[in-house]
Amino acid sequence: MNAVAHGANRRTAIRLGLVALAMFSFGYVLAPFYDVLCRAIGLDRARPEFATAIPTALRLEFDTNVADGLPVTIETLDRVVAAKAGGLVKARFRIANTGDQPLTIRAIPSFAPVRAAGLLQKLECFCFDALKLAPHETRDVTVVLLVAKALPEELGAATLSYTLQPA
Template structure:
């Protein structure tokens, strides 16, 4: 098992290169080694998005995917500025059931950074994540939702258990 986890490092670098993302921290590499060591089970993941004050439109490329726990998956959100002025803000994640967030490990997420969109601009924003194989058996589906807040309307720290994984 240890050797398998250790062998994931080169695979991780190739996956990042293929997905066009920057290499993550050693902590993320350790998380990938850990989740790769346990058996996988099928899981349904649902995606949703909304915007505070409707300044942007956000929608995931897929509303639902079936995947195995412990496997990396990429989903792309399309985010459009609906105004005739630039918009700066941040997307905050939430999970359902709320306790599932503990097992959602985001390797890369547009929610890590502040987003800046020109008037009328549309961007594609990826999320690469792994649902930990230690996810409790009684959780048969996980919903991942993002709420966009313009910087002047950003929620206080700790809003809804949002955190960068």
């Protein structure tokens, strides 16, 4: 290898070595600047102003299901409701017995996410009691919920689901 090529190789190697050294310090630089960086681009959830922020509305979605083979239909009259912190929410459903026999059914409620359950207090629900339906009867039922005074910022939406089962 001639002297010119040798010099070029040396220069390349020194430059690359400097990059390696710089990257070694980069890890250390992250230690103090990681928090600063997160705060600067607004990615820090631990910021105090986020902790106290009270979002005003929670989006409530209602979902309904019927157990297999049950001759009943259920229709959600208010599919999506905006729930205000501390307010009351009323949602209506229309249940119909499509069969020729009288039926006794019960609605099984569930929540997603589960922690939404603690924020919504059921004052009245058609799921509290079994329902007796005459043949071909249609009936409107309701759910009334009291919304908690403080809603967590990241919750955003909650789904309430009711599944009709034979009682």
